Amino acid sequence: MRIDIITVLPELMKSPFEASILKxxxxxxxxxxxxxxxxxxxxxxxRQIDDYQFGGGAGMVLMVEPIxxxxxxxxxxxxxxxxxxxxPDGTTLNQSIANELSLKGNIMILCGHxxxxxxxxxxxxxxxxxxxxxxxxxxxxxxxxILCDAIIRLIPGVLSNETSxxxxxxxxxxxxxxxxxxxxxxxxxxxxxxxxxxxxPKIEEWREDxxxxxxxxxxxxxxxx
Ligand code: ADE
Numbered sequence: 001m002r003i004d005i006i007t008v009l010p011e012l013m014k015s016p017f018e019a020s021i022l023k024x025x026x027x028x029x030x031x032x033x034x035x036x037x038x039x040x041x042x043x044x045x046x047r048q049i050d051d052y053q054f055g056g057g058a059g060m061v062l063m064v065e066p067i068x069x070x071x072x073x074x075x076x077x078x079x080x081x082x083x084x085x086x087x088p089d090g091t092t093l094n095q096s097i098a099n100e101l102s103l104k105g106n107i108m109i110l111c112g113h114x115x116x117x118x119x120x121x122x123x124x125x126x127x128x129x130x131x132x133x134x135x136x137x138x139x140x141x142x143x144x145x146i147l148c149d150a151i152i153r154l155i156p157g158v159l160s161n162e163t164s165x166x167x168x169x170x171x172x173x174x175x176x177x178x179x180x181x182x183x184x185x186x187x188x189x190x191x192x193x194x195x196x197x198x199x200x201p202k203i204e205e206w207r208e209d210x211x212x213x214x215x216x217x218x219x220x221x222x223x224x225x
Contacts, residue, residue, distance in 0.1 A: 001030070001032075001102075001104065001106070001152075001155055002031070002078075002105070002106045002107075003031065003032070003033050003034070003106075003108075003109065003148060004034045004036060004107070004109070005033065005035050005036065005108075005109045005111065006036045006067065006071070006108065006111065007036070007037070007038065007139075007140075007141055008038045008049060008139075009113075009139065009141050010036075010037050012139075012141050012142075013035065013111075013141050013142075013145055016145045016148070016149065017148075022149060022152055022153075024158070025152050025153075025155065028157065030152075030155050030158055031152050031155060031158075036070055038062070038067065041066040041067075041069040041070040041073075042066045043065065043069075049062060049066045050114055057115075059115030060114040061114060061115050061117065061118055062112065062116070062117040062118065063118060064118040064121050067110065067117060067118075067121050067125065068121070071083065071108065071125050080106045080107060080108050081104040081105055081107055082104060082107045082128050083107075083108045083125060083126050083128070084107060084108065084109045084110065084126070084129070084130055084147070085109075085110045085112065085117065085121070085128070085129045085130070086109060086110065086111050086129075086130060086131075086132075086140030086141075086143040086144050086147065087112050087129050087130075087131060087140065088131050088135070088136050089129070089131065090130045091128075091129060091130055091131065092131050092133065092134070093130050093132050093133075093146075093147060093150065094170065095150075095168070095170035095171060098154060099154060102154035109144045110126065111143070111144050112139065112140040113139040113140065130143075131143070132146050132147065153165060173215075174211040174212060175215045175218060175219060176211060176214075177206075177207040177208075177210035180192070180195060184196055192206070194206045
């Protein structure tokens with residue numbers, strides 16, 4: 001998979017790709033990340049990429065031209081499955097969207113900033129708009145980092161134990177059951193006996209029950225559909 005990220009703050013976004021699972025995925029050649037600084041596509045000698053909004057009102061808006069230039073250049077080099085705009089008024093990200101996007105070949109992600117982008121970008125260039133939740137960040141960069149993390153860990157071969165993504169919370173609309181490791185008794189805080197019994201079918205049954213119990217308590221909305 002190839003991910004192209006268009007942003008005014010590439011430096012802000014780099015470190016999550018330089019450690020742990022994401023770095024390993026890149027080193028293994030399973031994904032490549034390419035940053036594009038929007039200012040490089042400004043035709044203006046001040047490298048201007050934003051302007052006041054028509055009609056008045058507080059906050060700057062990212063201009064259509066530098067974004068169109070950048071996206072058009074990338075599209076002339078390869079085909080993209082999705083051109084995603086990170087915005088608080090997009091569709092809320094969930095595991096099923098992450099699963100779907102992890103199967104794509106080339107995706108582009110545009111990070112919004114200030115008041116957002118000129119609506120014509122959204123109308124003519126963007127194929128999908130994604131929010132990471134009902135709150136407003138100072139820009140789309142951190143949201144794009146989160147989207148990339150959620151997608152990349154699902155690409156086949158990224159996680160060493162592939163079943164570990166299948167047992168994540170949300171994969172089956174349930175929260176994950178509790179997990180424990182050694183010691184089995186710490187200060188009298190004991191691990192549930194069933195987990196040390198060696199009885200695999202019973203353990204699976206217990207995990208399923210725990211997942212349902214947790215989901216009912218914390219996220220009953222997940223059980224609605
Ligand atoms: N940009 C600002 N806030 C955001 C959010 N919640 N999700 C995606 N992009 C954003």
